[in-house]
Amino acid sequence: xxxxxxxxxxxxxxxxxxxxxxxxxxxxxxxxxxxxxxxxxxxxxxxxxxxxxxxxxxxxxxxxxxxxxxxxxxxxxxxxxxxxxxxxxxxxxxxxxxxxxxxxxxxxxxxxxxxxxxxxxxxxxxxxxxxxxxxxxxxxxxxxxxxxxxxxxxxxxxxxxxxxxxxxxxxxxxxxxxxxxx
Amino acid sequence: xxxxxxxxxxxxxxxxxxxxxxxxxxxxxxxxxxxxxxxxxxxxxxxxxxxxxxxxxxxxxxxxxxxxxxxxxxxxxxxxxxxxxxxxxxxxxxxxxxxxxxxxxxxxxxxxxxxxxxxxxxxxxxxxxxxxxxxxxxxxxxxxxxxxxxxxxxxxxxxxxxxxxxxxxxxxxxxxxxxxxxxxxxxxxxxxxxxxxxxxxxxxxxxxxxxxxxxxxxxxxxxxxxxxxxxxxxxxxxxxxxxxxxxxxxxxxxxxxxxxxxxxxxxxxxxxxxxxxxxxxxxxxxxxxxxxxxxxxxxxxxxxxxxxxxxxxxxxxxxxxxxxxxxxxxxxxxxxxxxxxxxxxxxxxxxxxxxxxxxxxxxxxxxxxxxxxxxxxxxxxxxxxxxxxxxxxxxxxxxxxxxxxxxxxxxxxxxxxxxxxxxxxxxxxxxxx
Amino acid sequence: xxxxxxxxxxxxxxxxxxxxxxxxxxxxxxxxxxxxxxxxxxxxxxxxxxxxxxxxxxxxxxxxxxxxxxxxxxxxxxxxxxxxxxxxxxxxxxxxxxxxxxxxxxxxxxxxxxxxxxxxxxxxxxxxxxxxxxxxxxxxxxxxxxxxxxxxxxxxxxxxxxxxxxxxxxxxxxxxxxxxxxxxxxxxxxxx
Numbered sequence: 001x002x003x004x005x006x007x008x009x010x011x012x013x014x015x016x017x018x019x020x021x022x023x024x025x026x027x028x029x030x031x032x033x034x035x036x037x038x039x040x041x042x043x044x045x046x047x048x049x050x051x052x053x054x055x056x057x058x059x060x061x062x063x064x065x066x067x068x069x070x071x072x073x074x075x076x077x078x079x080x081x082x083x084x085x086x087x088x089x090x091x092x093x094x095x096x097x098x099x100x101x102x103x104x105x106x107x108x109x110x111x112x113x114x115x116x117x118x119x120x121x122x123x124x125x126x127x128x129x130x131x132x133x134x135x136x137x138x139x140x141x142x143x144x145x146x147x148x149x150x151x152x153x154x155x156x157x158x159x160x161x162x163x164x165x166x167x168x169x170x171x172x173x174x175x176x177x178x179x180x181x182x
Numbered sequence: 183x184x185x186x187x188x189x190x191x192x193x194x195x196x197x198x199x200x201x202x203x204x205x206x207x208x209x210x211x212x213x214x215x216x217x218x219x220x221x222x223x224x225x226x227x228x229x230x231x232x233x234x235x236x237x238x239x240x241x242x243x244x245x246x247x248x249x250x251x252x253x254x255x256x257x258x259x260x261x262x263x264x265x266x267x268x269x270x271x272x273x274x275x276x277x278x279x280x281x282x283x284x285x286x287x288x289x290x291x292x293x294x295x296x297x298x299x300x301x302x303x304x305x306x307x308x309x310x311x312x313x314x315x316x317x318x319x320x321x322x323x324x325x326x327x328x329x330x331x332x333x334x335x336x337x338x339x340x341x342x343x344x345x346x347x348x349x350x351x352x353x354x355x356x357x358x359x360x361x362x363x364x365x366x367x368x369x370x371x372x373x374x375x376x377x378x379x380x381x382x383x384x385x386x387x388x389x390x391x392x393x394x395x396x397x398x399x400x401x402x403x404x405x406x407x408x409x410x411x412x413x414x415x416x417x418x419x420x421x422x423x424x425x426x427x428x429x430x431x432x433x434x435x436x437x438x439x440x441x442x443x444x445x446x447x448x449x450x451x452x453x454x455x456x457x458x459x460x461x462x463x464x465x466x467x468x469x470x471x472x473x474x475x476x477x478x479x480x481x482x483x484x485x486x487x488x489x490x491x492x493x494x495x496x497x498x499x500x501x502x503x504x505x506x507x508x509x510x511x512x513x514x515x516x517x518x519x520x521x522x523x524x525x526x527x528x529x530x531x532x533x534x535x536x537x538x539x540x541x542x543x544x545x546x547x548x549x550x551x552x553x554x555x556x557x558x559x560x561x562x563x564x565x566x567x568x569x570x571x572x573x574x575x576x577x578x579x580x581x582x583x584x585x586x587x588x589x590x591x592x593x594x595x596x597x598x599x600x601x602x603x604x605x606x607x608x609x610x611x612x613x614x615x
Numbered sequence: 616x617x618x619x620x621x622x623x624x625x626x627x628x629x630x631x632x633x634x635x636x637x638x639x640x641x642x643x644x645x646x647x648x649x650x651x652x653x654x655x656x657x658x659x660x661x662x663x664x665x666x667x668x669x670x671x672x673x674x675x676x677x678x679x680x681x682x683x684x685x686x687x688x689x690x691x692x693x694x695x696x697x698x699x700x701x702x703x704x705x706x707x708x709x710x711x712x713x714x715x716x717x718x719x720x721x722x723x724x725x726x727x728x729x730x731x732x733x734x735x736x737x738x739x740x741x742x743x744x745x746x747x748x749x750x751x752x753x754x755x756x757x758x759x760x761x762x763x764x765x766x767x768x769x770x771x772x773x774x775x776x777x778x779x780x781x782x783x784x785x786x787x788x789x790x791x792x793x794x795x796x797x798x799x800x801x802x803x804x805x806x807x
Contacts, residue, residue, distance in 0.1 A: 171754050174753065272753075307779070
């Protein structure tokens with residue numbers, strides 16, 4: 001949607017199979033969300049997800065069966081180029097999945113990139129549902145949301161140390177024989 | 183923190199009917215915490231009780247810290263996380279094949295819907311085409327699962343409000359559905375029948391007549407429940423007007439599914455964004471504008487009848503698909519049939535690679551949403567091109583439904599709180615993941 | 616002789632498995648002497664028999680296994696025939712704690728508190744794979760087996776166990792108790 005280019009903090013737009021992904025400057029995510037809600041009619045925030053891209057692309061995917069753009073089932077013996085995943089701008093991406101209650105159910109993913117320790121403005125004032133979503137991402141990923149009225153741990157205990165879903169946090173549990181294989 | 187004012191805009195569809203109240207009842211400071219009003223703060227009448235994680239209601243480990251002024255609820259906050267299982271992190275360490283067993287345990291009442299959303303996400307990233315028989319069978323099982331989930335909701339909700347005999351009636355039908363699942367998949371719950379590419383196995387003989395028997399019987403059972411509850415004065419007193427949620431509040435709080443439809447928003451993902459073969463079946467979407475516990479109950483009752491219709495239509499289609507393939511033919515993703523392993527070297531290698539290393543999914547990120555019995559269940563999947571997912575996140579409808587508890591319970595009595603939490607139909611496994 | 620024993624209602628297992636032989640209780644007592652001994656049984660044995668006939672569980676449903684635990688109350692797998700349909704919400708009134716579901720670390724403290732509040736004699740059934748050993752979850756948040764914090768009498772495997780499997784676990788507990796096996800906290804010598 002070219003309407004996205006007017007969004008505050010717009011960086012880039014990438015069309016995806018199921019919804020476009022719009023990258024927004026992290027500091028202006030609240031204004032962008034207001035723009036999405038008021039101008040473009042995305043009434044509902046479905047989800048707020050944070051992803052940790054530490055060591056992304058570190059594991060080579062040698063022998064990847066396919067071409068650089070994906071897999072073509074019809075191409076005979078489509079053996080491929082070894083692809084390495086594209087590098088990411090920063091360590092964490094915070095994705096806001098939005099839904100417009102209109103014909104065709106248009107969806108969009110607003111994405112903001114932050115580093116460890118960088119705060120993201122909270123969008124609780126735009127959609128109250130983001131309260132618990134942001135708390136969960138703070139709890140599990142350690143991303144601070146500025147302006148959140150009650151930023152506390154939600155799923156883990158209050159005195160838990162560390163943020164479990166980060167890539168440098170171990171899976172935990174106890175060692176089991178033969179559990180090192182895939 | 184007040185919600186930023188929006189430009190007034192006249193809305194028609196999808197909101198229907200009049201709202202149960204004007205304005206917004208979402209708590210101002212924190213949307214998910216009802217604060218004790220300032221004039222009661224120092225009063226000695228306010229009593230804080232703990233609806234601890236272990237409590238008589240059958241909704242699992244939800245902890246509510248409730249401030250009571252007599253019988254009235256003046257403060258409410260929810261503490262969750264008592265069932266946090268670390269699904270998302272655990273799935274990052276397993277290959278996609280092994281991962282399919284995990285999403286089922288998230289929403290353990292509507293388990294096949296969670297399986298479906300994960301499997302659909304992987305298939306879309308792989309750009310894999312699923313055969314028609316598998317699509318229709320998945321739809322049939324998901325609709326049976328919807329009936330199962332609503333039966334559990336009805337049985338347990340009614341049990342909590344005192345209509346104890348409903349529990350036994352609902353579980354009688356539930357046993358019939360679980361028998362059907364056992365017939366097809368071998369397991370009553372957590373069936374693990376959906377595979378990336380289609381179904382794990384062909385549909386066994388004898389399923390169609392059994393399913394038909396259930397489909398013919400179920401409207402009678404629904405009639406039983408309606409007779410027991412629908413005109414029951416006590417039920418009406420305890421559910422009508424209790425826990426109202428207007429359409430605007432519901433949308434602001436991200437509600438989906440029956441909770442949203444009971445607030446007067448005509449929105450169903452099966453119709454708006456059809457997945458599987460929902461655009462080829464005929465079904466109604468029940469919408470009620472009152473937004474109270476009774477409306478949510480009515481929506482779910484009507485949905486059970488509609489799901490029965492869908493199952494009947496699926497049966498009509500699948501019965502003619504005898505002998506058709508049930509899983510995709512792509513050997514890079516799907517295991518080859520065992521007979522081929524004796525003769526074909528490539529099949530042996532494929533089998534070996536898929537079992538030991540796992541099939542690789544191209545790099546990308548995707549968000550797939552379906553209409554689970556609780557609302558919009560979504561799976562956000564990020565793949566780095568390897569055999570294990572990089573990040574899996576499940577958008578769980580129960581997590582969002584519980585956010586609406588303070589809004590619904592505002593100005594209510596403590597007995598109404600039980601009715602409200604039951605009607606929001608939150609499954610704690612889904613909430614805490 | 617077998618008919619008359621059944622008339623006294625002393626072997627509930629026989630109702631499920633007609634070909635089952637005498638239970639430990641009868642073997643100890645001696646099938647032939649039972650009629651003579653019936654009026655002269657020790658108070659301990661009579662009390663144990665009564666305890667098994669009304670061992671009320673606590674409502675401790677956590678996750679998926681809770682749904683299967685609810686279905687043993689339902690009409691098909693009726694647990695009321697064993698006197699156990701009264702699920703007590705207060706642990707002070709409950710005898711049996713069926714830990715049904717995965718126990719997160721956050722829930723471990725309330726679980727122990729509930730167990731502590733129960734009054735002796737009390738038994739624990741670890742229902743399902745997650746309660747027995749952590750199940751399929753081997754990570755930072757799931758307790759790898761509930762026997763790390765409470766002493767367990769019976770482990771019922773599978774994910775989730777069929778209602779009949781849970782019933783077998785419960786009936787074996789009854790059998791063991793009738794035969795004189797002490798509850799787990801006595802066997803383990805742990806604080807109750």
